[in-house]
Amino acid sequence: MNTTYPNKQLPIYLIALGAFALGMASYVTAGLIPLIEASFSVSVAVAAQLVTAFTLAYGLGSPVFVALTPPDHQRTGLLFALGLFVLANAASALAAGFAELVIWRAVAGIGAGVYLAMGIGASAALSSPERRGKSIAIIMGGMASGVVLGVPVGLITADSFGWQAALWLVTLLGLLAFAGLLLMLPRLQAAPSSSLGQKLRILADGHVMTILLISLLAAVASLGMYTFIAPLLADPELGAVRSVTPYLWIWGIGGVLGSFLVGPVVDRVRGPVLVFAIMVILSASLFLIPVAATLGTWLVMLPIMAWGAVGWALQVPQNNELIQARLAHGDGNLAIALNESALYLGSAIGAAAGGFVLLLQMPTWTLAACAGLIALLGALLQILNLRRQRAWPRTVQPETNH
Numbered sequence: 456m457n458t459t460y461p462n463k464q465l466p467i468y469l470i471a472l473g474a475f476a477l478g479m480a481s482y483v484t485a486g487l488i489p490l491i492e493a494s495f496s497v498s499v500a501v502a503a504q505l506v507t508a509f510t511l512a513y514g515l516g517s518p519v520f521v522a523l524t525p526p527d528h529q530r531t532g533l534l535f536a537l538g539l540f541v542l543a544n545a546a547s548a549l550a551a552g553f554a555e556l557v558i559w560r561a562v563a564g565i566g567a568g569v570y571l572a573m574g575i576g577a578s579a580a581l582s583s584p585e586r587r588g589k590s591i592a593i594i595m596g597g598m599a600s601g602v603v604l605g606v607p608v609g610l611i612t613a614d615s616f617g618w619q620a621a622l623w624l625v626t627l628l629g630l631l632a633f634a635g636l637l638l639m640l641p642r643l644q645a646a647p648s649s650s651l652g653q654k655l656r657i658l659a660d661g662h663v664m665t666i667l668l669i670s671l672l673a674a675v676a677s678l679g680m681y682t683f684i685a686p687l688l689a690d691p692e693l694g695a696v697r698s699v700t701p702y703l704w705i706w707g708i709g710g711v712l713g714s715f716l717v718g719p720v721v722d723r724v725r726g727p728v729l730v731f732a733i734m735v736i737l738s739a740s741l742f743l744i745p746v747a748a749t750l751g752t753w754l755v756m757l758p759i760m761a762w763g764a765v766g767w768a769l770q771v772p773q774n775n776e777l778i779q780a781r782l783a784h785g786d787g788n789l790a791i792a793l794n795e796s797a798l799y800l801g802s803a804i805g806a807a808a809g810g811f812v813l814l815l816q817m818p819t820w821t822l823a824a825c826a827g828l829i830a831l832l833g834a835l836l837q838i839l840n841l842r843r844q845r846a847w848p849r850t851v852q853p854e855t856n857h
Contacts, residue, residue, distance in 0.1 A: 466640045467581055467590050470574040471597030473537050473632035477567045478601025480544060480625045483609040484509060484560065490618040495553040508557045509564040514799030516561075517568025518792040522655075524573070529580075529643040529788075533573040534636060540566030541629040548622040571598070572792035579778050579787070580643050587778070588721025592771045596714035599767050603707030662780050663790055665840055669730065670773055670794050671801040672833035673737065677766035678798070679805015680741060680826040681706070683813070684759075687744070690819040694752040705756045709763030717768035726776040731837040733765045733772070738830035740765065745820035770794070805829075 484505050492502040524532040543563035550556035575594050582590040605628075609621035657663055680687075684703070688696040696702070720729060743758040777790035809822055 466636060467578045467593055468597075469632050469635040469639060470533075470578055471593050472635070473540075473570060473629060474574060474594050474597035475601035475605055476625050476628035476632060477540065477571055478598035479605030479609055479628070480540075480563060480567060480601075480622075481509065481513070482602050483606045483613075483621050483625070486606065486610045487613055487618040487621060490613060491553075491556070494618065495556070497553055501553070505557060505560050508561040509567075510799055510803075512561040512564030513568040514796045516565040517572055518789060518796055520565060520569045521572050521788050521792040524569075524788070529573065529577065530640055533570065533577055533640070533643075534633065536566050536569035536573060537629060537633050537636065538566075539563075540570055541626055541633055542566075544622050544626040544629065548619040548626065568792065568795055572788050572795060575774050575791050576778065576788040577640070577643055579775075581641075585722055588771060588775050589718035591774050592715055592718025592721065595767065595771050595774075596711060596718075599707070599710045599714045603704070603711050657781065657790060657793070660780070662840075663777060663793075665836065666773055666776055666780070667793055667797045669734070669833045669836055669840075670770070671797040671804075672829055672836070673734065673766070673769055674798045674801025675805040675808065676741060676826040676830040676833070677737060677762065677805075678802035679809050679829075680762075680822060682802075682806045683809045683819075683822050686813070687819050687822055688748060688752075688755070690748075692749065692818075692820075694748045694755065696752055702756065702759055705760050706763035709760035710767035713764030713766070713768035714771065716764075717771045721772045721775055726772045726779075727837060727840045729772045730769065730776070731834055731841060733769045734830055734834035734837055736761060736765045737769070738827045738834055741823050741827035741830055744823045770798070 485503075488499060488502045488505070491497075491505065492499055495502070520536075521532075540563055543559045543566055547556055547559040547563060550559055571594075575591055578590040578594050579587045605625075609624055612624055613621040684706070685699040688694060688699055688702060717729075740758040740761040744755060744762070747755040747758050773794060774791050777794055778787040781787045781790045805826070808825070812822055812825060813819075
């Protein structure tokens with residue numbers, strides 16, 4: 456076979472550095488709200504719309520812009536998205552008014568979403584099929600590290616030098632990644648050319664839609680539960696934890712470990728089988744949280760770490776399966792962007808559903824129970840994937856002439 460895969464790890468790690476900045480930018484804004492509130496004399500409710508602007512633009516805008524990227528300009532598209540992300544964060548730090556800041560956070564969200572989708576696609580293109588999972592894991596591990604390590608550093612920086620300093624730090628990290636990729640990222644193989652109408656046919660692909668639905672359910676369960684971890688552990692019947700911070704760290708550390716460690720597994724285990732196992736573990740860990748919490752505040756860290764590990768790890772085999780499923784069609788990046796949209800939509804649905812549970816004044820343990828049931832539903836849905844996978848080859852290769 457004449458197809459060659461340049462085994463260039465440095466560009467993959469540079470993409471991961473950009474993903475680190477992206478993960479930091481995605482979550483640090485929530486911690487900056489009190490400082491921004493005071494700086495612009497706006498209410499907490501208004502300041503919180505900065506998070507909304509970023510996430511909506513990320514989740515809804517990225518598939519559109521990825522779909523519009525010419526198939527023979529993948530490298531340019533990735534660099535443009537990262538450059539836009541860097542520019543928007545710098546402009547956010549320089550914003551003179553709150554409305555201007557909201558606009559630039561939305562622009563940063565679009566750049567971030569497009570960059571991550573195209574970055575995962577680029578890492579796959581730079582790797583041989585048997586190393587693709589490990590490469591995607593490096594990117595997702597970079598993003599998870601940005602959330603776990605970057606956000607606290609950003610908030611400490613903001614406390615000392617102002618909220619703008621945190622965004623300047625994101626800008627610097629993104630700029631370093633941009634400069635490195637500009638020099639080191641090779642030209643990426645052009646994807647098969649297709650019209651926008653042909654790209655939209657991805658929505659009729661049953662395999663892809665099943666993967667996206669499982670990502671949605673996992674996000675409803677995992678990210679939705681994350682929103683309510685504080686009231687759950689503060690319940691007097693579940694340990695009455697005073698500070699949730701150590702548990703958030705445990706969840707995040709689990710996420711980093713899961714993201715990196717799942718890579719070699721993805722390259723050895725069939726994707727649908729691995730996703731099924733992850734969804735089962737996710738469901739079990741969520742069910743076990745209230746049980747473990749009643750037994751001891753330290754014991755509950757075990758299911759929380761497992762939850763974080765599999766919650767983050769899931770997207771490595773999911774993105775790998777999406778790339779393989781759409782490789783011959785040339786719209787793998789679009790599939791990844793839609794997957795990111797599913798995650799953000801699932802997070803919003805999970806937060807709303809959890810709020811409804813609390814509004815009904817149901818016991819807080821039902822939050823974990825409901826999340827566990829939703830994850831179990833995702834596992835059952837994955838059984839359909841396992842039964843039908845013979846009709847969906849693990850690797851779809853475009854035909855080549857030798």
